[in-house]
Amino acid sequence: MSELLHVSSSPHVRSKDTTQKIMLYVVISLLPAACFGVYNFGMQALVLILVTIASCVLSEYVFNMITKRKQTIQDLSAVVTGLLLALNLPPAFPWYLAIVGGIFAIIVVKMVFGGLGQNFMNPALGARCFLLISFTGYMTNFTYDGESVATPLALLKAGESVKTMDLFMGTTAGTIGETCVIALLAGAIFLILMGVIQITIPASYIITFAIFTLLFGGHGFDMTFLVAELCGGGLMLGAFFMATDYATSPITTNGRIIFGICLGILTGVFRFYGASAEGVSYAIIFSNLLVPLIEKVSRPKAFGKGGKA
């Protein structure tokens, strides 16, 4: 033989999926919500989105450079984090604070703990909660057409009602990406069809929360209230795009169901018994911390060892 042959351990073929492709699909699935956010809130939203993404990507780049590691920005996970964080910010949020948020999300929540796959909580939500605690005023100042208004959830908590159609179409106040339920659902369906996420966590989350709302929401079986609670706040954005983040959710189906139930209960508790009108962010990061425990109790039985084969 004239040339050397490769020798390696089997298997010798690989599927075409890559981490980068998966991240790209997530970015694409968020575009409808992002585009609507820009349409709904104007140029300031676009600036925030771009600045936050840039801040995340640069933070990861610089961190890898300083710590002399292989560059990882090409896997696009920093882009996803930046986009998700931006969609969780109010449109009038100062861009220079968004940069701070991006740096926190990447450096503190992700890179310091080992980078991709090692973050212990969702980086975008970790940064959002950091910003919420540090810059509460800016983070709770929701504007619409230039004026400060109350979000649908705040209105509901105060006992007022909201128009359901507005919630679906997204023509309300809120963070950049959470308002248009139709855009979010479109993106979510895309992700499910591409096999990037499964319906397990969103379904378990939303159903649990719906039951909790009917039982403890204080409005009995008022369907309009239920729909408003489901579509308002960051629930749809959180259930489909943030709770399903791979690194911070359980790796097994049973684990995911339990995770969804925790999320539903916690969101209900925070929203109805807590001081602020919404609780999705805190519910998700809290449940992220519970994941190692959840995985311990939900390990599947091996084939032939008594479990369902």
Next chain:
Amino acid sequence: MGILTFKGGVHPYEGKELSKDKPVTSYLPKNDLVFPLSQHIGAPATPVVAKGDHVLAGQLIAEAGGFVSAPIYSSVSGTVKAIEPRRTGTSAMVQSIIIENDGEYKSVEFQPVEDVFSLSKEEVIERIKTAGIVGMGGAGFPTHVKLSPKEPEKIDYIIANCAECEPYLTSDYRLMLDEPENLIGGMKLMVSLFEHAKGIIAIEDNKPDCIDLLSKMTADEPKIEVKAVKTKYPQGSERQMIFATTGRAINSAMLPADAGCIVDNTATIINVYKAVKEGKPLTHRVVTITGDAINDPRNFDVLFGTSFAELVEAAGGFKNQPEKIISGGPMMGFAVFDYNFPVVKTTSSLLCMTKDEAAQYEPTACINCGRCVEVCPSRLIPSRLAKLMDHGDIEAFEKMDGVECVECGSCSYICPAKRHLAQSIRAGRQTVLANRRKK
């Protein structure tokens, strides 16, 4: 009854169209023939010939080295040139008998029988043992041992594993089309050895022609049934095959016989029938030479001992210089650095790939996506097991049932981060098993 599939599994590119429609042609060797003394599970065979001896085709050249062992016969007439270590398809150096072919193919006399069912059970098993039949799907377990379980009255299914789930391989497919009567004969023979047994011929549904043909031919057989199973890798894995056809699940500490089943490969069953009926020892098999680097991918009926290098020539040689040559299939086969190794009882194919897919990607961090969990047929968590191995934590690996892994490679195949999961888990499994043997 079984659900005709199992949970998990992957769908790699099938590649069977390269060679499935090429009829099997006989190939006669040009050079010396190499017979490794270990072509089976169990003790290596011990030579009964010496350098310089003249042998005939079908003559015993090495006898079984114990109960779990098998004899080896010359496939040609000629002279014993040497007995020395030679490289096999697993890249191991194995003591082998080298025979120089005299080109005459003079054979010993055989003792055929008219009716295989006129023989007693003991005579049938003896014929199978003498013929040196071992599992030809790749594992090489001596068939006469498999057909002698501790509690024969508990066996209720004889399963013909005709899945051929590895991509590119078409030798079993061609055998089913060309020798269906031998397959059915072998099944009936094996079923007759166990008073409570029924036969199942399990074929993946990507072979509808075989399913049709065998279904028609077994329509009047009360004890033999043809079942179509869903095409998915690794349907041909023994545990998955038993589960799909019977609904019974066994783990690594159990034998198929514990679930009342005996599973055998297509070629094994056909050769069981021929050995008993014709009284001939096992001296040849069908192999597939395939891959996108081969000019004329096809199937050959080859005498044991023939070099794969000759078969590559006979298949038109290389179209492109391959990056990787694999003995077996792409999911579980062995990559070789020298393709001049002999055809033995367990080699089913040579796969020559222009591009090495595994080398194309650098492994990156595990993103916890859970795809490996979805596809694992043993219902394990491959990414965790591989991580435990990376940290050297053998106890935790064993606690997490790492030994249940069937080494199918589905996890590495599906991982988007291109991590070498199967390799790490295999290393862990071998370590645990070796530690257990030491105790």
